[in-house]
Amino acid sequence: MNLHGKTVLITGSTSGIGLGIAQVFAQTGAKIILNGFGDIEMAKAAVTQKQNGNIPGYHNADLSDEKQIIDMMHYADKEFGGVDILINNAGIQHVSPTESFPVDKWNAIIAINLSSVFHTTRLALPNMLKHNWGRIINIASVHGLVASKNKSAYVAAKHGVIGLTKSVALETARTNVTCNAICPGWVLTPLVQQQIDKRIADGAKPEAALKDLLEEKQPSSQFVTPQQLGELALFLCSDSATQVRGVAWNMDGGWVAQ
Ligand code: NAD
Numbered sequence: 001m002n003l004h005g006k007t008v009l010i011t012g013s014t015s016g017i018g019l020g021i022a023q024v025f026a027q028t029g030a031k032i033i034l035n036g037f038g039d040i041e042m043a044k045a046a047v048t049q050k051q052n053g054n055i056p057g058y059h060n061a062d063l064s065d066e067k068q069i070i071d072m073m074h075y076a077d078k079e080f081g082g083v084d085i086l087i088n089n090a091g092i093q094h095v096s097p098t099e100s101f102p103v104d105k106w107n108a109i110i111a112i113n114l115s116s117v118f119h120t121t122r123l124a125l126p127n128m129l130k131h132n133w134g135r136i137i138n139i140a141s142v143h144g145l146v147a148s149k150n151k152s153a154y155v156a157a158k159h160g161v162i163g164l165t166k167s168v169a170l171e172t173a174r175t176n177v178t179c180n181a182i183c184p185g186w187v188l189t190p191l192v193q194q195q196i197d198k199r200i201a202d203g204a205k206p207e208a209a210l211k212d213l214l215e216e217k218q219p220s221s222q223f224v225t226p227q228q229l230g231e232l233a234l235f236l237c238s239d240s241a242t243q244v245r246g247v248a249w250n251m252d253g254g255w256v257a258q
Contacts, residue, residue: 020226
């Protein structure tokens, strides 16, 4: 697909799924804006390599802070003329029973996984509506559709993202702006590796920890890849997807078919 002239902002794109999506979009000729923490130079280099040497933009906003999100969106307006494709991907996880769930972790998960999606969306929409074209793609989760125990904040936030997606899709239904969610099952990223490591720390053997995690939920017993998710996001940006609106599209090896 050719997305020359379009600007794509992908939150949480220095690692895992977001970086994979950025690499897929980099091959379309679109201008890419990265965001996130960690090894930023590695992420920039990975995207530059897919884009004939064009260096992507980057903003270091901490998405738990509304003011920093506003700064990031101003940066996108000033340096790139606004965001055409917004991919809300940043997210964190914490696993704990509800009665002992740390309140600060609850607040951080709701802020980063849910409220940031509201803020980037409300700030990106005016430019999209002005040009009568835009795509908002929210990386939710199978946990936006079904629950698992010990993930109350994450499940609440991801269900919220799907509700927000539907509302925005209805508000933009008579325009060329669409809003959809993608719901991945297990993808082997640092966010999931932490959960495998916790199982090992709790006494599981390394191979069993990975195999059991997959087999408990994901019938295919194979991880979804960031590349596959990037290709689905790309389809949602195509003309063929113009009437795909307000969906929560799972790519999960059969997880929610059960
Ligand atoms: P990851 O940990 O590899 O990447 C998370 C990204 O978010 C990183 O770039 C990190 O720097 C960034 N980030 C974290 N906190 C941030 C903050 N406060 N401000 C700005 N950026 C921040 O995780 P991932 O597995 O690639 O997850 C990406 C998204 O996909 C998340 O929303 C996650 O909930 C969702 N998801 C992941 C899986 C999975 O199996 N890995 C499954 C379903 C949904």
